[in-house]
Amino acid sequence: MNKIRAIAIDDEPLALDIIKDYSDKIESLELEQTFETAIEALKYMKDNCVDLIITDIQMPDLNGIDFLKILNKEPFVIFTTAYDKYAIQGYEFKTMDYLLKPFGFDQFYKAINKILEMYQDRHVIAEHPVKESANNFFFVKSEHKIVKIKTDSVLYIEGLKDYLKIVTKEGHILTLMSFRNILELLPQKQFFRVHRSFIVSMNSIDCIEKNRIRIDDKYIPIGDTYKEEFFQQIHV
Template sequence: MKTIRCLVVDDKPLALDILTDYIRKIDFLEFVASTTSALEALKLVEQESIDLLFLDIQMPELTGIQVMKILGDKCRVILTTAYTEYALEGYEHNVVDYLLKPIAFDRFYKAAQKAKQAFELRQAATTVPAAEAPALERQAETASTARDIIFIKSEHRIVKLRLDDILYVEGLQNYVSIYTKTERILSLKNIKKMEELLPKQQFVRVHKSYIISLDKIDAIERSRIFICEAVIPVGETYKDNFMSVLGQVNTPG
């Protein structure tokens, strides 16, 4: 896989220096440019064929959210901010990750790995021979006759998954990440298809980008669900159905 071409956008020069240094330490990332101007960033994405944008949310000309809306699908985005309240809005736009300042290098590296996996998966999708793709897709969408097993296409492999092992599913544009306690599996399947595949008595859609396993919930606080170390937002569109499902689960049989 080619290196991922990166642009850093932040109105604070110190933040630019830190993220630029982090990018240069990772061999699969390529630092292309940095800027304190959101308007300049829009031009650079077009001129420099940027793959990944490290984007601050609070900037004077345009906010990071506004920049993402203008760019659409032209590049992937990792948001950076000092304010936790913007996290849910960021995930509404299918960002790769959300980094809270001050950003430690190990957390930055984790976000970079997530971006790398996303690009590798997209590249794999374009390299599967056309004659093989339909057969692979049919196999990946086939559920086992055993009620607790499904088969998922991940790159060039078909992976068997126990439903009881799935914690939650995160949708990211045209693919999903399936999280278990021991691994994260990327699949070229969108969130809607995963919702159709998973049994509704065990899994529920709580956000346009998330499906959770009901029996893996550790706690619920306001519009957030805690599963292991993950904090999952509950979207307004899905809140009523989620609360209804919870009521059914808690109703004595």
């Protein structure tokens, strides 16, 4: 499994110590560097790629929000701050979570898990190339049965907490499965994840209106994290 490469920024050394301690307990997370100023982090990022920035907001010289505006390419972001007034502004970015100080390990771990799921979905095709089935079908477990689903019948897939709802032309099927696992079963050219909670069949899209997709009577949002890759996929 690829580890998430992260940096942390906070003008309080104690806060950085806590983040480092929490990070050391998560095997899938590699905290590569910590910085007490955003300016130091900028210098580091000129020569190094990171997947995740864990940053305070209110800092001297350059605050966390202005720091993100400078970046040419924005990684995933977790804001850590003692001031909840920044929450709404923070979500203008690709913010996966907003942790209000003081936060515990359970909150930190939950935030990292959100990012890990999305990170793995992005890399699953590269790491596990999908071999398209000549039969154009796949199997999933649903309740006490194993159900065969024709690939061409799938309209979209929606995440419902621990379950996936596979919506087909005939109806829908609930299965206890992750997005990562379902993507391994689907032809990569036909299906695309457009939101944290949705995968769509490219063949089933009726139209795209601003930042949402219409499939039959269902409107599916296009998440900011997936928008650029999706429009590249459809050559727009």
